[in-house]
Amino acid sequence: MEVLCQGWAPLPLDEELPGHDVDWGAERAVHPWAFGDGATWQWHVHAFVLRSPSGAVLVDTGLGPFDPGAPWAESRTPDDVLAAEGLDPAEIDHVILTHLHTDHAGGSMRDGKPRFPNARYHVHPADWEHFETRDGRGESGARHAMRRLLDLDMLSLDPDDGDVAPGIGVIHSPGHTPGHRSVVVSDEGQDLLLTGDLLHLPAQVTHPDWLSSHDQDAERACGSRRALLAQARDGKWTVGVSHFARPFGGVGASGWEPPGS
Numbered sequence: 001m002e003v004l005c006q007g008w009a010p011l012p013l014d015e016e017l018p019g020h021d022v023d024w025g026a027e028r029a030v031h032p033w034a035f036g037d038g039a040t041w042q043w044h045v046h047a048f049v050l051r052s053p054s055g056a057v058l059v060d061t062g063l064g065p066f067d068p069g070a071p072w073a074e075s076r077t078p079d080d081v082l083a084a085e086g087l088d089p090a091e092i093d094h095v096i097l098t099h100l101h102t103d104h105a106g107g108s109m110r111d112g113k114p115r116f117p118n119a120r121y122h123v124h125p126a127d128w129e130h131f132e133t134r135d136g137r138g139e140s141g142a143r144h145a146m147r148r149l150l151d152l153d154m155l156s157l158d159p160d161d162g163d164v165a166p167g168i169g170v171i172h173s174p175g176h177t178p179g180h181r182s183v184v185v186s187d188e189g190q191d192l193l194l195t196g197d198l199l200h201l202p203a204q205v206t207h208p209d210w211l212s213s214h215d216q217d218a219e220r221a222c223g224s225r226r227a228l229l230a231q232a233r234d235g236k237w238t239v240g241v242s243h244f245a246r247p248f249g250g251v252g253a254s255g256w257e258p259p260g261s
């Protein structure tokens with residue numbers, strides 16, 4: 001398992017969990033790594049590489065050439081990220097896109113061609129449909145670039161949950177977007193959950209029912225978050241989060257816990 005980090009940007013805390021009186025000072029005291037200067041948090045952009053005997057699977061692709069929602073504090077180009085990890089794009093057999101927001105799907109293509117030329121790309125059809133218009137705002141840039149994948153027969157729009165590769169499965173977890181998926185990796189009794197955008201801040205682990213400004217259908221997202229975090233807690237799964245500055249941890253009785261605790 002490798003983490004590909006394209007960079008991070010500080011995002012304002014006061015826009016995160018509208019309607020909730022969050023004690024950010026207390027949150028910062030418990031999870032200092034998650035926060036930036038002043039009233040901001042560190043929004044990191046991670047993708048994950050999973051290697052198995054049957055090949056390599058990439059979960060999300062970062063922003064690619066697209067701009068982040070706020071100016072980067074630190075960033076690297078997608079090519080530099082892959083080179084730094086010693087990853088040849090031709091090695092990737094499957095690309096699972098948790099959803100089609102640009103910070104997850106923007107790196108799928110390079111100069112109009114698939115960045116991962118030997119991969120099969122997996123997208124839930126509800127997201128493929130949603131991002132064609134995004135509630136009437138026009139097609140997203142990431143999706144537009146990915147149309148070429150259809151012509152090349154490299155895009156799977158299978159709606160079903162199940163394994164994409166041995167031990168690497170997708171679970172429909174809608175709300176953040178209609179076709180949002182999380183990924184569960186099972187390896188010799190050890191389970192790993194890659195949340196996609198079920199989470200942005202550790203406070204959501206303690207309070208999965210708090211509505212998030214990032215979610216297209218916030219109530220539905222709460223249901224997905226509650227269900228998967230309960231499974232992760234009961235099964236003692238390792239959890240990997242796309243936007244956490246320290247992406248790995250677990251779900252304890254009182255909230256997010258660092259690895260090994």
Ligand SMILES: [Zn+2]
Binds near residue numbers: 099101176197
């Ligand atoms: Zn998202």
Ligand SMILES: [Zn+2]
Binds near residue numbers: 242
């Ligand atoms: Zn995201």
